[in-house]
Amino acid sequence: MAGNEEVSDPTAEDDIQGHLQDDVIKEALASGLDLREYSKKVEKELEEAESASIADYIAESSNIAALHNQISSCDGILARMEGLLTAFQTDLGSISSEILSLQQQSVEMNLRLKNRQAVRGELSQFVDDMVVTEQMINTILEAPVTDTQFYEQLHILNHKIVFLNEQSFRDAKSCADVKDVVEKLKIKAVAKIREYFLQKINQFKKPLTNYQVPQNAILKFKFYFQFLQSMNREVAKEIREEYTDTMSKIMFSYFKSYTGRLSKLQFEESASRDDLLGAEETTAKGFFFKPSLKNKTTVFSVGCRDDVLTSQLEAPIIVPHAQQKSETKYPFEMLFRSIQFALVDNACREYLFLSELFMVEGQNAQDLFNIVFGKTLQVLTKHTDTYVTDSYDSIAIFLCIHLVQRYQLLCHKRCVPGLDKYWETVNAILWPRLTQVLELNIQSVKDCDPLRMKPSDLRPHYITRRYAEFSAAIVGINETFPHEQMHKLLAYLQEEVEGLILRLASTFPGRKEQLLFLINNYDVIMSIILERTRDDTKESDAFREQLRARSEEFVEQILQAHFGYLISWIKEAEKKLEKGDVEGLKQEEKRVSQIITTFGTEWKVSLDRINGETLSSFPNLKLGTGILQQSLTTLLQYYHRFTRLMSVAPLSQVPAASQLINIHQLMVEVKRYKPSF
Numbered sequence: 001m002a003g004n005e006e007v008s009d010p011t012a013e014d015d016i017q018g019h020l021q022d023d024v025i026k027e028a029l030a031s032g033l034d035l036r037e038y039s040k041k042v043e044k045e046l047e048e049a050e051s052a053s054i055a056d057y058i059a060e061s062s063n064i065a066a067l068h069n070q071i072s073s074c075d076g077i078l079a080r081m082e083g084l085l086t087a088f089q090t091d092l093g094s095i096s097s098e099i100l101s102l103q104q105q106s107v108e109m110n111l112r113l114k115n116r117q118a119v120r121g122e123l124s125q126f127v128d129d130m131v132v133t134e135q136m137i138n139t140i141l142e143a144p145v146t147d148t149q150f151y152e153q154l155h156i157l158n159h160k161i162v163f164l165n166e167q168s169f170r171d172a173k174s175c176a177d178v179k180d181v182v183e184k185l186k187i188k189a190v191a192k193i194r195e196y197f198l199q200k201i202n203q204f205k206k207p208l209t210n211y212q213v214p215q216n217a218i219l220k221f222k223f224y225f226q227f228l229q230s231m232n233r234e235v236a237k238e239i240r241e242e243y244t245d246t247m248s249k250i251m252f253s254y255f256k257s258y259t260g261r262l263s264k265l266q267f268e269e270s271a272s273r274d275d276l277l278g279a280e281e282t283t284a285k286g287f288f289f290k291p292s293l294k295n296k297t298t299v300f301s302v303g304c305r306d307d308v309l310t311s312q313l314e315a316p317i318i319v320p321h322a323q324q325k326s327e328t329k330y331p332f333e334m335l336f337r338s339i340q341f342a343l344v345d346n347a348c349r350e351y352l353f354l355s356e357l358f359m360v361e362g363q364n365a366q367d368l369f370n371i372v373f374g375k376t377l378q379v380l381t382k383h384t385d386t387y388v389t390d391s392y393d394s395i396a397i398f399l400c401i402h403l404v405q406r407y408q409l410l411c412h413k414r415c416v417p418g419l420d421k422y423w424e425t426v427n428a429i430l431w432p433r434l435t436q437v438l439e440l441n442i443q444s445v446k447d448c449d450p451l452r453m454k455p456s457d458l459r460p461h462y463i464t465r466r467y468a469e470f471s472a473a474i475v476g477i478n479e480t481f482p483h484e485q486m487h488k489l490l491a492y493l494q495e496e497v498e499g500l501i502l503r504l505a506s507t508f509p510g511r512k513e514q515l516l517f518l519i520n521n522y523d524v525i526m527s528i529i530l531e532r533t534r535d536d537t538k539e540s541d542a543f544r545e546q547l548r549a550r551s552e553e554f555v556e557q558i559l560q561a562h563f564g565y566l567i568s569w570i571k572e573a574e575k576k577l578e579k580g581d582v583e584g585l586k587q588e589e590k591r592v593s594q595i596i597t598t599f600g601t602e603w604k605v606s607l608d609r610i611n612g613e614t615l616s617s618f619p620n621l622k623l624g625t626g627i628l629q630q631s632l633t634t635l636l637q638y639y640h641r642f643t644r645l646m647s648v649a650p651l652s653q654v655p656a657a658s659q660l661i662n663i664h665q666l667m668v669e670v671k672r673y674k675p676s677f
Contacts (some may be wrong), residue, residue, distance in 0.1 A: 130167075132160065132181050140185045145196040151221065157185055158227055190232045193224045197239045201246050211250065215353055222357050229359070240358055244371045251346065251376040258342065259383045261320035262335045265328065271393035275299045277466050277493075278444030278500075280453065300466045302395055302473035302532070308337045309402050309477070314410075317342045332387055333399040343380060344407050344419070347373060351418040369418040377422045384426055388433045394441065395473050397434040398486070401427065405481050431485070438489045441470075445496040450503040458516045459619050460524040461504055467497045468525040471539050472532035479533065487538070494539055498546070512561075515554040516617050522547040523623045555631045558613065559638070562606040567638055569595055573645050586650050593656035600661055604669065607632070611673050625675040632670045639666055 057064075136153045143150040160182055203214045228236040273279075277300070318330070318338040350372055355365045384400075391397060408423045445463065455461050471490065478486050501521050505514040522543050529540045560567060569591065576584040610631055618624035639661075646657055 130160075130163070130178055132178050132185070137181070137185065140189050140192075145192050145221070145224070151223070154189055154227060155223070157182070157189060158230070161186060161231065186231055190228060190235055193228055194235050194239065196221075196224070198242065201239075201243050204246050204250055211247075212349070215349075219353070219356060225357055226359060240368075244354075244368060247350065247372045248375060251350075251373055252379065255339070255343070255376045256379050258320070259339055259379065262318060262338060263383075265318065265320060265323050265330050266332060266335055267329045270332070271299045271391065271396075273392060273440075275392055276444040277441045277463060277470065277497075278446070278448045281462055299393060299395070300473070301469035302476060305331060305333060305395065305399060306473075306477055308333050308399055309406065309480070312337060313403075313406060314341065332391070332393065332396045333403065336384070336396075336400050337403055339380065339383070340403060340407050343376075344410060347419055348411060348414045348416040351416045352414075366418060373418070377419075377425075381422070381425055381429070385429050388429055391433065392437055392440070394434055394437045395470070395477075397430055397437065398474060398477055401430050401434065401483075402477060402481060404430070435485070435489065438493065442489070442493050442496050445493065445500050448500050448503075450500075450507050453504065454507045455504055455517065458508075458513060458520060458617065460521045461501070461517075464497070464501060464521040464524060465528075467493070468528035471525070472529045475529065475533045475537050475539060490539065494542060498542075512554070512557050515550055515557060518550045519547060519554060519623070519627070520618060520620070522550060523618075523620055527620070551627055551630060554627065555634050558610055558631055559635055562610055563599075563603075563635065563638070566595055566599060566642060570638055570641050570645065573651075574641070577645065577648065582650065585648075588651070589654050592646070592651060592654055596656045596659050600659055603661065603666070607669060607673065628673060629675075632673060636663070636667060636670060639663055 136156060139147075139149050139153040140157060143153075160178075164179060164182055197218070200214045200218050203209060204211045225236060225239065228239065312334070318335065323330075347369075351365065351369050354368045354372070355361055358368060360368060388397060388400075404423050404426050408420070411417070411419050445467075448463065453461075453463070471494070474486065474490060501518060505517045505521075508514045508517060525543045526540060526547055529537065529543070533540070569588070573585065573588060576588075611628060614628040614631060615621070615624045618627065640663060643660065643663055645651060646654070646660060651657070
C-alpha cells in the first residue's frame with residue numbers, strides 16, 4: 001500500500017452514519033445549508049439558552065433554598081420512622097418465639113389431658129368391674145331364680161368373677177377387698193341354681209307330666225348351666241347326671257309300655273309258613289276266601305298298606321287306649337311306624353335339648369344321647385327282633401325297611417345323627433329275615449308239584465295270582481328308594497314262577513289248552529303289575545314278551561283249526577313260487593278250486609266259531625277281544641297272500657278264480673267283530 005493512504009476506522013464511520021440519521025442534520029442537508037454556518041448558529045443558540053437558564057436559577061434561588069430545607073426535615077422524619085420500624089421488627093421477633101412456646105405448651109397440655117382421660121376411663125371401668133353393688137347382693141340373695149333381675153345380675157356376677165380371676169394373676173391389691181363378697185355370692189348363686197334345676201328335673205317324674213314344658217322352661221335359663229359349668233364343675237356334673245338318669249328312666253318306661261300296649265292292637269292272625277307263594281290252598285283257605293281285616297292282614301297284596309310310606313308317614317301316632325275301645329287292629333308295619341315316629345320325635349327333641357343345654361356337640365352329644373336312650377333303643381330293637389324272627393309277612397318287613405330309610409332321612413333333615421347306629425341295627429335285623437322269607441317263597445314255588453296242584457280249568461292259577469299281587473306290591477314299594485338286593489331276589493322269584501307256569505301248562509294234553517292256560521296266567525300277571533306300578537318295570541317287560549309270543553302261537557292254532565286247508569296251501573304255494581316251480585303250481589289247480597269253494601261256503605261260519613271260541617276261552621274280556629282282533633287281522637293277511645298268489649299265472653287261469661271272495665267283503669265282515677268299548 002502507498003504510505004500516504006489513510007487508514008479507515010470502522011467505529012468512526014459508524015458514528016458518522018449515526019449522526020447523518022439525525023432529523024436536524026437531515027433537514028439541514030435537505031435544505032442545502034452550509035454546515036459550518038449552521039454549526040455556528042447552533043452554538044450561538046446554546047449560549048443564549050445557557051444565559052437564560054442561569055438567570056432563571058438566580059430568580060428562583062429562594063424557592064430552591066426553601067425546598068432544600070423541606071427535604072432536610074423529611075430526612076429527619078424518615079430517620080425516626082426507620083428507628084421505630086426497627087424496634088417494631090425486634091418486638092415481632094420476640095412475639096413469634098413466645099407463640100411457638102405457647103403452641104408447644106398447648107400440645108403438651110392436650111397430650112396430658114388425653115392420657116388423663118384414658119386413665120380415667122380405664123380406672124372407671126376397673127372400679128365398675130371391681131365394685132359389688134348392694135342391688136347385686138340383694139338380688140342374688142333374695143330374688144327367685146326365675147326373676148329377670150336375678151338372670152341379669154347373674155350375668156354381671158359372672159363377669160366380675162372372671163375379671164377378679166384375671167386381676168388376681170396381675171397381683172391387683174383391690175381384689176382382696178371384694179374377693180370374699182364375690183365368693184359368697186357365687187356360692188349362693190350356685191346353690192339356688194342347683195335347687196332350681198333339681199326341682200325342674202323332679203317335675204319330670206310326676207305321672208302324666210308333659211316333660212316338654214319343664215324342658216322349655218329350663219332352656220330359657222340355659223345360661224345357668226353355663227354358669228355352673230364354669231364356677232362349679234361338680235354341681236354341673238351332678239345336674240347333668242341327674243337329668244340323664246331321670247330322662248333315661250322316663251323314656252325306657254314310656255316306650256316299654258307303649259310297645260306293649262301297641263302289640264295288643266296287632267292282627268291276631270299273622271302270616272305263617274303256610275302263607276308262602278307255593279303253599280297249597282285248602283278248603284278253608286282258598287284264594288277267594290277273604291279273612292276279616294280285623295283279624296288278619298293281607299299276605300301277598302299291598303292294598304293300602306303302603307300308605308305308611310306316604311300319607312301316614314308323619315301322621316299322629318296310634319293312641320292305644322282309644323283304639324282298644326273301637327277294637328281296631330293293625331298290621332305290624334302300622335304299629336312299627338307309630339313306634340318309630342314316636343322315637344324320632346322324642347329322640348330328635350332330646351338330642352337338640354342336650355346339645356343346647358349342656359353345650360356339647362359331636363361325640364360328646366352322642367355319648368349323652370346314648371345315656372338317655374341306650375336302654376330304650378335296646379327295648380325297641382328287641383321288640384322288632386321278636387316280631388321279625390317269626391314273621392313270614394315279607395311285605396310288612398319290606399315296608400319297615402323303607403320306613404327306617406325315610407325316618408333316617410327325617411332325622412338328618414333335623415340335624416340329628418343320634419339314631420344312625422340304631423337304624424343300622426334295625427336294618428341288620430330286617431334285611432336278613434326279608435331275604436330268608438323271600439328265599440323260602442322262591443323255594444316253595446320251586447318245590448311245587450304240578451301233578452298235585454294240577455289246575456282244574458284254564459283260568460289263572462292261584463299261585464300266579466299270588467305272585468302277581470306280591471310282585472306288584474314289592475315293585476311298587478321299591479320304586480321310590482330302589483334296593484338292588486330286592487331286584488335280584490325278584491328276578492330269582494320270577495324265574496321260578498315262569499318255570500312253574502310252564503310245568504302246570506304241561507299237565508294239559510292239548511297244545512291249545514296249554515296256550516290258553518299260559519296266556520291267561522301271563523295276562524293276569526301283566527294286568528296286576530301294570531295296575532300297581534310303572535309300565536317299564538323288568539317284570540312287566542318280561543311277561544309282556546311271553547304274552548305276545550304265546551298269543552301269536554294261539555292265533556296260529558285257532559286259524560289252523562278253521563282255515564288250515566287255506567293256510568297250509570298258501571305256505572306250500574309260496575315255496576313253489578319262490579323256487580319258480582310253474583309246473584308244480586299247475587298241478588294245484590284242482591286243489592285251489594276246492595279251497596275256493598270250501599272257503600266261499602264256510603268262511604262266515606268259521607268267523608262266528610272263532611269269535612265264540614276266543615271269547616269263551618278267556619275270562620278277561622279285554623284280553624279275549626284283543627286276541628280275537630289279532631286272529632282276524634292275521635286271517636286278512638293270509639287271505640291277502642292267497643289273492644296275490646291267485647293273480648300269478650298259471651293260477652290266474654283257474655276257472656274257479658272268478659268265485660273268489662273279495663277281500664273288501666271279508667274286511668267288512670271282520671269289522672262286525674270289532675269291540676264296541
